[in-house]
Structure formats: C-alpha cells, structure tokens
Amino acid sequence: MASHTVENYLKAIYQAQHALDEPGGLVPMGHLAVALGVVPGTATTMVKALAESGLVHYEPYTGVRVTPAGQRLAALVLRRHRLIEQFLVEVMGMGWAEVHAEAEHLEHAVSDRLIARIDEMLGYPKVDPHGDPIPGPEGTVAALGRETLLSCPLHTPVRVRRVVDQDAEFLRFVEENGLKPGEVIEIEGRDAAADNVRVRRGGNRVITLGTRAASKLLVGAITLVLALWAWPHAARAQAAASPVPFQILDNSFLVEEAFNQEAGVFQNIVTAIRHGDTWQLAFTQEWPVGSQAHQLSYTVPLEGMDLASGLGDIFVNYRYQAMREGSGRPAFSPRLSVIAPSGDADRGLGAGTYGLQVNLPFSKQTGDVYWHWSGGLTWLPAVDSGGDGRSPDEVALLSPFLAGSAVWRVRPMLQLMLEGVLEREQSVAGPLRTARDTLLTIAPGIRGGWNLSDRQVVIGAAVPVIVGGPSVETCVFGYVSYELPFGR
Numbered sequence: 001m002a003s004h005t006v007e008n009y010l011k012a013i014y015q016a017q018h019a020l021d022e023p024g025g026l027v028p029m030g031h032l033a034v035a036l037g038v039v040p041g042t043a044t045t046m047v048k049a050l051a052e053s054g055l056v057h058y059e060p061y062t063g064v065r066v067t068p069a070g071q072r073l074a075a076l077v078l079r080r081h082r083l084i085e086q087f088l089v090e091v092m093g094m095g096w097a098e099v100h101a102e103a104e105h106l107e108h109a110v111s112d113r114l115i116a117r118i119d120e121m122l123g124y125p126k127v128d129p130h131g132d133p134i135p136g137p138e139g140t141v142a143a144l145g146r147e148t149l150l151s152c153p154l155h156t157p158v159r160v161r162r163v164v165d166q167d168a169e170f171l172r173f174v175e176e177n178g179l180k181p182g183e184v185i186e187i188e189g190r191d192a193a194a195d196n197v198r199v200r201r202g203g204n205r206v207i208t209l210g211t212r213a214a215s216k217l218l219v220g221a222i223t224l225v226l227a228l229w230a231w232p233h234a235a236r237a238q239a240a241a242s243p244v245p246f247q248i249l250d251n252s253f254l255v256e257e258a259f260n261q262e263a264g265v266f267q268n269i270v271t272a273i274r275h276g277d278t279w280q281l282a283f284t285q286e287w288p289v290g291s292q293a294h295q296l297s298y299t300v301p302l303e304g305m306d307l308a309s310g311l312g313d314i315f316v317n318y319r320y321q322a323m324r325e326g327s328g329r330p331a332f333s334p335r336l337s338v339i340a341p342s343g344d345a346d347r348g349l350g351a352g353t354y355g356l357q358v359n360l361p362f363s364k365q366t367g368d369v370y371w372h373w374s375g376g377l378t379w380l381p382a383v384d385s386g387g388d389g390r391s392p393d394e395v396a397l398l399s400p401f402l403a404g405s406a407v408w409r410v411r412p413m414l415q416l417m418l419e420g421v422l423e424r425e426q427s428v429a430g431p432l433r434t435a436r437d438t439l440l441t442i443a444p445g446i447r448g449g450w451n452l453s454d455r456q457v458v459i460g461a462a463v464p465v466i467v468g469g470p471s472v473e474t475c476v477f478g479y480v481s482y483e484l485p486f487g488r
Contacts, residue, residue, distance in 0.1 A: 004108045005046065006050065006055070007073070007074075007077045007107075007108060008036065009032075009036065009043075009046055009047070009050060010050070010055060010056070010066060010070050010073055010074040010077065011074050011077045011078060011081075012032060012035045013027055013032060013056060013064055013065065013066050013070070013074070014066050014071060014074035014075065014078070015035075015074075015078075016031060016032060016035060017065050017066060019164075024065065025063075025065070026059060026062050026063030026064060026065050027063050027064050027065060028062075028063045029043055029047070029063060029064065032047070032064065047064050050070065051064075054067060054069055054070075055067055055069055055070035055073065056070050071139070072138075072139035073139075075135040075139035075140070075141055076135065076139050077107060078132075078134075078135055078141075079115065079134055079135040079136070079137075079139070080106075080107040080110055080115050081103045081104070081107040082103075082127075082128035082132055082133075082134045082135075083115055083118050083119055083122070083125075083128070083134060084099075084102070084103040084106050084107060084110065084118070085099045085100065085103045085128045085129055085130070086122055086125050086128045086129060086134070087118050087121075087122060088102060088103065089129045090122060090245055091121075091122075091245060095175075096129040096130065096171060096175065096180070097168045097169075097171035097172045097175065098168060099129065100166045100168070101168075116137065119137075120262065120263070123262070123292070123324050123325070124292070124324070125324070125326065126142065126324075126326075127162070127181070127326070129181075130162065130163045130164075130166065130171070130181065131160070131161050131162030131163055131181035131218065132162060132164075146218060147218065147219055147220065148214060148215050148216075148217060148218055148219065149187060149197050149199065149209065149214035149215070149217050149219060150190070150197065150211060150214050150215055152187060152219050153187070154186075154187050154188070154189065154190075155186055155187070155188070156186065156187075157184050157185070157186055158184070158185060158186070158187075158219040158220060158221060159182065159183070159184050159185075159219060159220055159221075159328065160179055160180065160181050160182065160183045160184075160185065160217055160218075160219055160328075161181055161218045161219055161220045162181060162217075162218040163179075163180070163181065163216060163217060163218075164216050164217075164218065165216040170213070170216070173213075174217070177201075177207050178201050178205075179199070179201075179207075179217060180328070181328065182326065182328015182329060183201070183328055184328075185199050185201055185219075186199070186200045187199060187200075188200045188206060195210060195211050196208050196209060196210055196211065196214075197209050197211060199214075245365075246365065246370055246407075246409060246415075247412050247413055247449070247451065248415060248447065248448075248449045248456075248458055249370075250267075250269075250447070250449075250458050250479075250481050251269070252372050252405035252407060252417055252419050253271070253417065253419060253443065253445055253447075253460060253462050253477055253479050254403065254405070254419045254421050254441065254443055254462075254464065254477075255361075255372045255373075255374060255403040255404060255405040255419050255420075255421065256335065256359055256361040256372070256374050256403070257331075257361060257363045257370075257372050258321075258325075258330065258331035258332050258333040258361040258362050258363035258372070258374075259321075259325075259331055259333065259363060260286075260288060260292045260293070260294070260295040260319055260320075260321040260333055261286050261287065261288040261292065261295055262288065262292050263288050263290070263291050263292055264288070264485050264486065265288065265483060265484070265485050265486070266285065266286060266287045266288070266483070266484065266486055267481055267482070267483040268283070268284075268285050268481065268482045268483075269283070269284040269285070269286070269479070269480070269481045270282070270283055270284075270479075270480045270481075271284075271477070271478065271479050271480075272477070272478045273475055273476070273477045273478075274475060274476050275464075275466065275473050275474070275476075276473065277305060277306060278303075278304065278305045279303070279304045279305075280301055280302065280303045280304075280312070281301070281302045281303075282299055282300065282301040282302070283299070283300050284297060284298070284299040284300075285297060285298060292321055293320065293321045294318070294319075294320060294321075295317075295318070295319045295320075295321070295333075296317065296318055297316075297317045297319070298314060298315065298316050298317065299314065299315040299317070300314050301313070301314070301343075303343070303349050303350075305348055306348075308344075308347040308348050308349060309349075310343065310344060310347070310349050311342055311343055311344075311349065311350075312342070312343040312349050312350050313339050313340060313341055313342055313343045313350040313351060313355075314339075314340045314342045315337045315338070315339055315340075315357070316337065316338045316340065317335055317336070317337040317338075318335065318336050318337075319333050319334070319335040319336075320333060320334055320335075321333045325363060325364060325365065329364075330362040330363055330364035331362065331363045331364070332360070332361070332362050333361060334358070334359070334360050334361075335357075335358070335359045335360075335361070335376075336356070336357075337356065337357040337358075337359075338354070338355075338356060339351070339354060339355035339356065339357060339378075339380070340354065341353055341354055345384065351380045351383050351397075352383065352384055353380050353381065353382045353383055353384075353394075354381075354382075355378065355379055355380040355381065356378075356379045357376065357377070357378045357379070358376045358377055359374050359375070359376035360374055360375055360376055361373070361374035362374065368408060368409040369406055369407065369408050369409070370406070370407040370409075371404070371405070371406055371407075372403075372404065372405045372407070373402075373403065373404040373405075374402070374403050374404075375400070375401070375402045375403070376400070376401060377398060377399060377400040377401065378397075378398070378399045378401075379396070379397070379398050380396065380397040380398075381396045382394040382395075382396065383395055383396070383397050383428060384428075385428045385430065385431050385432050385433065385434075386428065386430065386431055393431055393432060395428060395432060395433075395434055397426045397427065397428070397434065398426055399423060399424060399425045399426050400423075400424050401421060401422065401423045401424070402421075402422045403419070403420065403421045403422070404419070404420055405417060405418065405419035405420070406418050413448055413449050413450065414446075414447075414448045415446070415447050415448070416444075416445075416446055417443075417444070417445040417446065417447065417460075417462065418442075418443070418444050418445075419441075419442070419443040419444075419445065419462070419464075420440070420441065420442050420443075421439075421440070421441040421443075422438070422439070422440050423438070423439045423440075423441075424436055424437075424438055425437050425438075425439055437468055438468050439466055439467070439468035440466070440467045440468055441464050441465065441466050441467075442464070442465050442467070443462045443463065443464035443465070443477065444462060444463060445460055445461060445462030445463070445477070446460060446461060446462075447459065447460025447461075447479065448460070454484070454485050455482070455483060455484040456481075456482075456483045456484075457480075457481070457482055457483075458479070458480070458483075459478075459479065459480050460478070460479040460480075461476075461477060461478050461479065462477040462479075463475070463476060463477070464477055
C-alpha cells in the first residue's frame with residue numbers, strides 16, 4: 001500500500017493535470033509545490049522518486065504528469081476522498097463546506113472493504129456533494145463537461161453540476177446564494193467592462209458574481225422533462241446540509257416510490273384492504289437482478305366480494321432505476337407490468353384478459369419529508385362485455401391515474417403519511433359499451449419499523465377515503481413488510 005505522502009502527491013498531480021487546458025500536458029513543478037504547501041526542491045525530490053517507481057513521467061525544468069499506473073492509484077485515492085465526503089454530508093449531517101478537511105485525513109485510513117460498503121449504502125453515487133465525479137472501483141472516472149457560467153448560453157436554463165473550489169468560505173458563499181450543484185439557473189448577462197456575470201435564480205432573484213467566482217461553477221444543459229420539474233424548485237435554496245437519509249424507504253401504501261431493491265436484498269410485502277363487503281389481500285415479493293438498476297417482482301392477490309372469493313389477476317413487474325436521487329434531482333424508476341388473467345372473471349375475480357400497466361414514479365427527500373409522485377395507466381385490450389356470444393363482444397379498457405404522497409419522519413423509525421390517488425377508471429357498462437368514473441382516494445396513514453441486524457420489519461395502517469361514484473366510501477388498510485439479505 002502506498003504511503004500517505006505518495007498518495008497525496010499523485011492525487012495533486014492528477015487533479016492539476018485534469019485542470020489543464022491541454023489533455024496530457026505537464027503540471028509545472030511550481031504549481032505542484034504550491035498545491036502541496038512545500039518548497040519546490042522538496043516537490044522535485046519526491047517527483048523524481050515517483051518517476052523511478054513508474055508512477056509519474058517527469059521532465060526536468062518542465063513538469064510532471066501521472067503514468068497509467070499512477071493515474072489509477074490517484075483515482076482510487078480520490079474515490080475514497082469523495083465517497084467519504086458524501087457519507088459525512090448525507091449520513092453524518094455535516095455541512096458540505098466542512099467535509100473536505102475531514103476527508104483529507106480519513107482517505108488514508110479507510111479500507112477498500114469499508115469504502116465499498118459506504119458506496120453501497122449511499123446508493124452508488126456518481127458525484128460527491130460538490131459535484132466532483134466519484135471514480136469507480138477500478139479507478140475509472142466519468143468524463144464531465146467543462147462549461148462554466150462564463151461560457152454557457154444566455155437566457156437558457158442550466159443546472160449547476162460542479163463547484164471546483166473546495167475553499168470553505170467560497171462554498172458557504174455558493175450555498176448562501178443557492179448555487180449548489182442541482183440548482184437550475186439562467187445567465188442574464190455578462191459585463192466584460194465590469195468583470196461580472198448576472199445570474200437569475202427561481203423567484204426572479206438576480207445575483208451578480210465576479211468572473212473569477214463564475215469560472216468555478218460548472219453547469220450543464222437539462223432535458224425538457226427535468227426542466228419542467230426543476231425550474232419551479234430553483235427558488236428553494238438548499239440552505240441546510242443534505243438531509244439525513246430515511247431509515248424506512250418502503251412504498252407509500254398506495255403510491256409507488258422510485259427506489260429499487262439494493263443488490264443482495266429482497267423484500268416481502270403483504271397488504272390488506274377492506275371497503276364494505278369487498279376485500280383484497282395481496283402478497284408482493286421484490287428482487288434485484290444483478291444490481292439495483294434492475295428489479296423483478298410479482299404480486300399475487302386474493303379477492304372477495306359478495307359470495308365470491310379467490311385468486312385475482314397476478315402482476316409480474318419489471319422496474320428500471322433510471323435515475324438515482326441526488327442533490328437537486330429526484331429518483332426515477334419506470335415500471336412495466338404484465339397482468340395475467342389468473343382470476344375467475346365469470347365470478348368477478350379479475351378482468352379475464354392479459355393486460356399491461358405502466359407507471360412513472362419519482363421520489364425526492366426534503367428534510368424530514370419524502371415526496372413521491374407518479375403517473376401511469378392500465379390497459380386491458382379484450383375484456384368480455386357480456387354480449388350474446390354470437391358476435392365479438394370484447395372491449396378495450398384504458399384507465400389512467402395520477403398519484404402523490406408525503407411521508408413525514410416523526411422519529412427515525414416512525415412516519416406519518418398522506419397519500420392521494422386520482423383515477424379515471426374505465427369499466428364495462430353493457431354489451432360493447434363502456435363507462436368512465438373519476439375516483440379520488442385520500443389516505444392518511446402511519447407506519448413504523450425495526451432494524452434487526454441486517455433485516456428490517458415495517459408495519460403500518462391507513463384509512464383510505466374514496467370520493468366518486470354514488471357515495472363516499474371509507475376503507476381500512478393494513479401493511480407488513482419484511483426485508484432481508486440473500487446470497488451473502
């Protein structure tokens with residue numbers, strides 16, 4: 001294992017090399033000495049030793065750059081540093097302006113095994129709190145754009161991606177003015193004579209920055225979908241440190257969240273709901289496929305109404321973790337479900353046809369509140385409409401829905417919830433005829449849980465109220481989940 005001094009030199013050379021305008025250029029020895037706080041003679045002596053070890057390429061009186069072997073080692077040091085920063089902010093609740101100095105000490109002390117566990121716990125983040133890319137376990141680093149506030153288009157929403165100055169005073173200035181990574185801004189204008197840049201944030205607040213400060217903020221274009229979501233939220237400066245992660249991240253009871261199961265962990269969920277003479281009991285099991293990016297699950301329902309009861313239609317689901325939650329962005333994991341006609345439609349148990357359901361769930365934490373929102377539709381292409389059987393009597397049913405919930409963390413393992421689901425339900429109204437009802441469900445609820453070593457148990461209850469149709473209907477809902485590891 002390399003010494004702390006070797007790691008510090010390689011990291012400094014690597015970072016300085018990436019800041020050069022010319023890829024693969026040499027870092028001047030004077031620049032390196034200033035970065036490390038040593039005299040040029042000391043830096044030269046150490047660089048010569050690194051060159052003899054094959055970790056750098058050194059040209060006397062010109063400069064130095066890392067070799068492929070030195071680059072990999074430097075990237076792994078940066079990986080430890082940046083993951084530690086992210087951990088200190090997200091889990092320990094430290095401010096992003098104070099974690100750099102702590103990570104400088106800890107980056108040499110932690111093991112690769114601990115870093116891998118931190119990476120998994122944080123959900124494999126791609127960037128640290130300052131927007132710097134986190135190298136992968138093999139030392140690979142994703143290429144990021146280098147457009148700053150001095151070069152990005154005028155009057156066009158852009159997202160702050162990275163702050164390249166780790167000075168605590170500058171980071172506090174960025175935070176106080178709502179310019180942290182994730183914020184959406186516009187450049188109002190640039191004044192070369194006055195040497196400044198005017199930046200507009202949400203809420204029509206205009207901030208004037210000097211060009212030196214503006215050059216330290218890297219930005220990137222945003223897609224139309226994210227622009228529609230992020231621009232109204234740009235008015236909310238992230239004045240506090242990143243929120244402490246929730247310990248319970250189960251689905252809202254009626255609203256899907258946007259988090260796949262982490263690798264090596266699966267979940268069993270049992271839900272029960274009763275309204276009037278109708279009840280449903282459902283069992284769901286969620287499994288990651290290789291990694292958190294892909295998840296397979298299935299739902300098996302048992303239903304009862306009037307005098308009939310039995311198996312309903314089974315759902316087989318695939319969900320993709322398209323976007324992990326980060327500073328200024330929600331988690332997003334679209335789901336596609338195949339509906340199998342496993343119920344007895346003649347007895348009112350199921351639709352009697354294969355179908356599809358699509359849902360687009362988003363999730364975002366703000367302080368002690370998690371927000372979940374989604375939209376989707378259910379499509380049943382060939383439902384029997386009860387004709388005379390002598391001619392085609394099947395109809396297609398398409399039912400869109402919107403949903404949203406707020407989950408408030410009262411205590412680490414106790415949460416209050418409020419959910420809402422709006423459905424435009426299409427149903428059979430007679431032979432070859434359909435009808436459409438608008439149903440609004442409002443459900444206050446509560447849930448709590450226990451962590452038992454590497455397992456988690458969660459129980460909860462809610463009282464959904466369904467508004468629509470001829471009357472207002474009150475239901476009772478119960479929830480139990482058991483999450484545990486496999487293959488470990």
